Amino acid sequence: MLSEKSKPLIEATAPVIVERLPEIAPKFYNSMFQAHPELINGVFSRANQKSGAQPLTLAGSVIAFAQHLLTHSDSYPDEMLSRVAHKHTSLGIVEEQYPIVHDHLLGAIADDLGDALTPEIAEAWDEVYWLMAEALLKLERGLYASQANDVMFAPYRLAERTETGGDTVVLTFEPADDTPQTPAVAGQYVSLQTRMSDGVDQPRQFTLIPGPEGARRIAVKKDMDGEVSPVLHALEVGAELPISNPYGDVVLTDSEAPLVFLSAGIGVTPMVAFLDKLAADGSTREVRAIRVDPTDADAPLLAEQTEAMSKLANGTLERWTTKSEEGEHTGRPDFSALGVSPDSHVYLCGRLEFMQEARSALVDAGVPGQNIRYEIFGPDMWMLHDDAARTQKA
Incomplete structure (x- = not known):
């Protein structure tokens, strides 16, 4: 006080x-x-x-x-x-x-x-x-x-790498020592320490996606102007990296409220984790996933998301493609016209501009702001502005 x-x-x-x-x-x-x-x-x-x-x-x-x-x-x-x-x-x-x-x-x-x-x-x-x-x-x-160990980072070895859409590579890391592992909750992320050419370690956070038991599996979109993603894309099987315990508080709510997962591009990663968890639990919640991609070729983890959704009793996947007619819808959605019910719990992930546009439209359409959750990997000035706005309105 x-x-x-x-x-x-x-x-x-x-x-x-x-x-x-x-x-x-x-x-x-x-x-x-x-x-x-x-x-x-x-x-x-x-x-x-x-x-x-x-x-x-x-x-x-x-x-x-x-x-x-x-x-x-x-x-x-x-x-x-x-x-x-x-x-x-x-x-x-x-x-x-x-x-x-x-x-x-x-x-x-x-x-x-x-x-x-x-x-x-x-x-x-x-x-x-x-x-x-x-x-x-x-x-x-x-x-x-609350962690299962007392280390900040443990060594992991790259066991598998596969390509997916949108110039994205999926990396599967396995433990390189006997450090006890902390189980991850769907939607959480880990930090990777990546060694740069000048010897400096640079940290980046990546959402964990479903993978083999004991593994840390992530999807990395290549940023040609970035410092870390090109290095991760060049990793060969057998390479070792320090990886943190899992963290993050944007996780599924303990509720039976309808769920709406709204993502763009690589922002689909937490949605895939959520869907996998719901499917494993045999959830009967109403689940609506809406994803926006330029084309099918630019749609990372599309097959994994589709498969997970198919296992849900009350799940629907709606696809929007902005540069082709491959999805059910062409162009960008009008977020205010999606018919999202006010009692829904909405999760957003994608570029900041995408999430800002979606959140503002949904709030204007009657969805309470506290029912909309999002994750930003990087400095989050949006949360500060949003929190200040709530303070001023109180």
């Missing part, structure tokens, strides 16, 4: 810091990496640093947390904290790294605001940061303790 002393100071300065975030965030990261260059090796994505998305997201999450405290003094933004905690644990973030972020983030704010940042204001933001840090650390301790 934010102290009464700090509330007016945070309320007065939050708008200024939000406006200055594009200048504060780069200062924060540049300062931190100069002092701790080891953090770029295996923890932070260089691609996200170049785009400027990661600095804005981390700094912005502190602001979003503060904004929530101003209007909800007796609660925390649980959804945002859970999403961040799962991402942190998948990267192996530890408690000792929180003071580092604190010092350089608050230092960047002080450097940017100059004399306007009085000791009293600095103390108020210090309180906000540590309230958020303690909330995250509590969640992260619980997540680490």
Whole structure:
């Protein structure tokens, strides 16, 4: 709970810091990496640093947390904290790294605001940061303790690679040692540590898709401008990589509500995992999967999704193709006209623009925002904006 002393100071300065975030965030990261260059090796994505998305997201999450405290003094933004905690644990973030972020983030704010940042204001933001840090650390301790092992990453060996649609390769990894394995829940992801040509390890998250017992199976779409996906596409059978325990909180709800899985391209991966789980459980829930691809040749995991759907008593698969007439529908769907019932639980995965468009249309069509869940692999400013909007409307 934010102290009464700090509330007016945070309320007065939050708008200024939000406006200055594009200048504060780069200062924060540049300062931190100069002092701790080891953090770029295996923890932070260089691609996200170049785009400027990661600095804005981390700094912005502190602001979003503060904004929530101003209007909800007796609660925390649980959804945002859970999403961040799962991402942190998948990267192996530890408690000792929180003071580092604190010092350089608050230092960047002080450097940017100059004399306007009085000791009293600095103390108020210090309180906000540590309230958020303690909330995250509590969640992260619980997540680490729930694992079947006490390691951040375990070695896995590539056992099989197969091609699927959309310039995507399916990689199946098997354990390379006897580290106890944590079972994954459908919809969860793992982080892979990939060694770059300059010797720096770069982490990326990938949804786990159904595979042999004990294996970690993922689908990787090749990004020609990316740093990691071309390396993963070039892996040969027998190659070893460190892989994290499974994490992620966008999983199936414990409910009998109708399900709608809406995906585009490689965003189908969690949907395939969900369908496989439902089929294995003999679920009788109403399940509607809607996928959008350019063509059949660009449709990753289409055969796996179709097979899993065929095992469900009340499942339907609707296909939209934007560059051919191979699907039941041609072009992009009008999300507001899909007839999704308000009591449905909707899951989205695809490019950010696709999910934003779909979510906005569904909300306008009467589906409650809290019934729509999504996963973004990368800095998630959308969640921060969405959480801030909910706070302002409360």
